[in-house]
Amino acid sequence: MALLEVKNLRVYFHTREGTVKAVDDVSFTLEKNETLCLVGESGCGKSVTALSIIGLISNPGKIESGQILFEGVDLVKLKKSELRKFRGTEISMIFQEPMTSLNPSLKVGFQIVELLLEHFNVSKTEAKNLAVEFLKKVKIPDAVGTYDKYPHQLSGGMRQRVMIAMALISKPSLLIADEPTTALDVTIQLQILELIRDLKNSLGTSVILITHDMGVVANLADKVAVMYAGKIVESGEVFEVFENPLHPYTVGLLGSIPKLDTPKNSRLISIPGNVPRLINPPKGCRFHERCSRKLEICEIAEPPEMTIGNSNHRIACWLYSDEFQGAVDTDERYGS
Amino acid sequence: MIRYIINRLLLTIPVVIAVSVLVFLFIHLIPGDPVEMMLGETATIANVEEIRHMLGLDKPLGIQFLDFMKNLLKGDLGKSIVSRRPVMQIVLERYPATIKLTVASAIVALIISIPLGTLAAVKHYSWIDNLSMIFALLGVSMPNFWLGPLLIILFSLTLGWLPPSGYGGFKYIILPAITLGTAMSASLTRLVRSSMLEVLDQEYIKTARAKGLRERLVIYRHALRNALIPVITVFGMQIGSLLSGALITETIFSWPGVGRLFIESIFRRDFPLVQGCVLIIALTYVFVNFIVDITYGFINPKIRYE
Known part of the structure; x- marks a missing residue:
């Protein structure tokens, strides 16, 4: 059984201006010990997907339909109080802004310890010892001293380490990291990513990593799912998607990264336009307005989701459907 | 935390001095002669002089101020004109x-x-x-x-x-x-x-x-x-x-x-008493603000450590 199976998830925000379909029919699975990267531009529904897993969608957002099966239990159907018991124990989350995600008026040590005291039958001393141990594990130099510090006394990187310690102290089966390095210095970014990877391996945690940085994906991911305007447009094993990106959006994302072997005078690819407003998404394929390889059908009908050959590589694009064969020839499509 | 409290305490000193000066000047800033106002139209000149002398208003301003501050430090705010009791005691x-x-x-x-x-x-x-x-x-x-x-x-x-x-x-x-x-x-x-x-x-x-x-x-x-x-x-x-x-x-x-x-x-136009009340009220404000600042320090560690 997969650790996490998200099936046909729809999360809508009912606002006065209209319904925002932030996540629209999203499905994916995550196996034990696997790292899945959710990639896409800002506002494409990555964070909302992640937050809906731990039931922290804020008003006026609502899970409209779909299932989130965590070890077989449908989290969508659970009562608030039952879902709360999964949070911080089985499923942990770290956020983008280490500067603001710790409570400024409580000592960081206490913020870790309170999680243990809430969920586990431990004494205060045991909890403190465990917290210090985990502060050491996330490579905070003076773990004992840091325990008694307030967030504003720590740097951004240190705070994110504290967040990671807090998230992993209960040895959760699933860690959701929502852009954990976006707000950090480039030098610190790599340290934090390596830390997440090492701890993931030693604790046997599965990870959902949300990012818009393809470099991060290449570094950490086993699987990748590319989201655009509330939908997953392409997904698969990371090497498949990187070797053979099919969706024009994925091609654009990968093309926008500078490489060492890019000729000096050539321009980087950029995808024209912006993510559409999700109150009134474009008809047909949501990407068609920005797509360089648009077909007539793209404006009319939503593309079907297809599996490429017998791999895990899935894509939703008319270019690769039988009726509208595009650039890829049949052999390549069926992987034979 | 103790350093923070001492810091805050030191900051109140200039405020207290400024308040005292204002309270002292207050009796000289109101229009007209305060003593005549106090006694009304029927007062005799002798009466006015007597009260003026009692309040020390016949001395030069600088001397008056020094007297005022000297008495203030002793906790003496003068006597009420009406009841003739010390202002401090009444307040x-x-x-x-x-x-x-x-x-x-x-x-x-x-x-x-x-x-x-x-x-x-x-x-x-x-x-x-x-x-x-x-x-x-x-x-x-x-x-x-x-x-x-x-x-x-x-x-x-x-x-x-x-x-x-x-x-x-x-x-x-x-x-x-x-x-x-x-x-x-x-x-x-x-x-x-x-x-x-x-x-x-x-x-x-x-x-x-x-x-x-x-x-x-x-x-x-x-x-x-x-x-x-x-x-x-x-x-x-x-x-x-x-x-x-x-x-x-x-x-x-x-x-x-x-x-x-x-x-x-x-x-009752009891000027020394009015003066005393204003001073006590102002000092109360200063004191409450000091307490608020300290409470801040307790609630918000960021303020405490700066």
Whole structure:
């Protein structure tokens, strides 16, 4: 059984201006010990997907339909109080802004310890010892001293380490990291990513990593799912998607990264336009307005989701459907 | 923390000096001759001279100031013209009544505003939220000189439950405390609500929820504590104004506090007493602000360490 199976998830925000379909029919699975990267531009529904897993969608957002099966239990159907018991124990989350995600008026040590005291039958001393141990594990130099510090006394990187310690102290089966390095210095970014990877391996945690940085994906991911305007447009094993990106959006994302072997005078690819407003998404394929390889059908009908050959590589694009064969020839499509 | 407190304490010294200078100058700044004003049109020149000499107003300004400061340091604010008793003694006699009323009103205000404001924020846009905002609007709009008599009519005259005015046991403090507390709690409720709404939107609240904490802990341990920081400033100022005597409410309920003393001394043109009241009121403000600053330090570690 997969650790996490998200099936046909729809999360809508009912606002006065209209319904925002932030996540629209999203499905994916995550196996034990696997790292899945959710990639896409800002506002494409990555964070909302992640937050809906731990039931922290804020008003006026609502899970409209779909299932989130965590070890077989449908989290969508659970009562608030039952879902709360999964949070911080089985499923942990770290956020983008280490500067603001710790409570400024409580000592960081206490913020870790309170999680243990809430969920586990431990004494205060045991909890403190465990917290210090985990502060050491996330490579905070003076773990004992840091325990008694307030967030504003720590740097951004240190705070994110504290967040990671807090998230992993209960040895959760699933860690959701929502852009954990976006707000950090480039030098610190790599340290934090390596830390997440090492701890993931030693604790046997599965990870959902949300990012818009393809470099991060290449570094950490086993699987990748590319989201655009509330939908997953392409997904698969990371090497498949990187070797053979099919969706024009994925091609654009990968093309926008500078490489060492890019000729000096050539321009980087950029995808024209912006993510559409999700109150009134474009008809047909949501990407068609920005797509360089648009077909007539793209404006009319939503593309079907297809599996490429017998791999895990899935894509939703008319270019690769039988009726509208595009650039890829049949052999390549069926992987034979 | 101790360094922080000492720092704050040192900062009050210039304020106290400035206040003293202003209070001293006050008698010279009002238009006309204060002594003639005090005695009225029927006063003889001999009378005027006598009072002027008694108040030391016949000496040069510099000498007067030095005398004033010298006496002030000894805790001597002069003598009341009417009762001929030391001003300090009269004010201090009235102080306990004002403190009692302040504490009672503050308790009423906090009991109403913190739960109501918190609830309104947590249940944003619900009927509780609307109700609390209507209450806040009413509370802010109702002047004390209207609410006070209204309470007296209902609880004293009609129902006969509580005494209409006077100073004595617990029963006597209820109506004035409700009158003052309601007005205070109205603005505090709004403040708690808006501050709470802002804090509930913060990332660390999301973190607290993601940790699987009970909602009660999320609200009280993580949100309320931070939401109260701006509330304390306003609350402190309100306490300051209550401690300096709620002039109207004390008068309505014949409450023998500093506020009523202040009004009485103005009506009697008892200048030394007015001066004494102003000085004590100003010092009270300084003291309350000092306490507010220290409370800040306790609640917000960031302030403490800077």
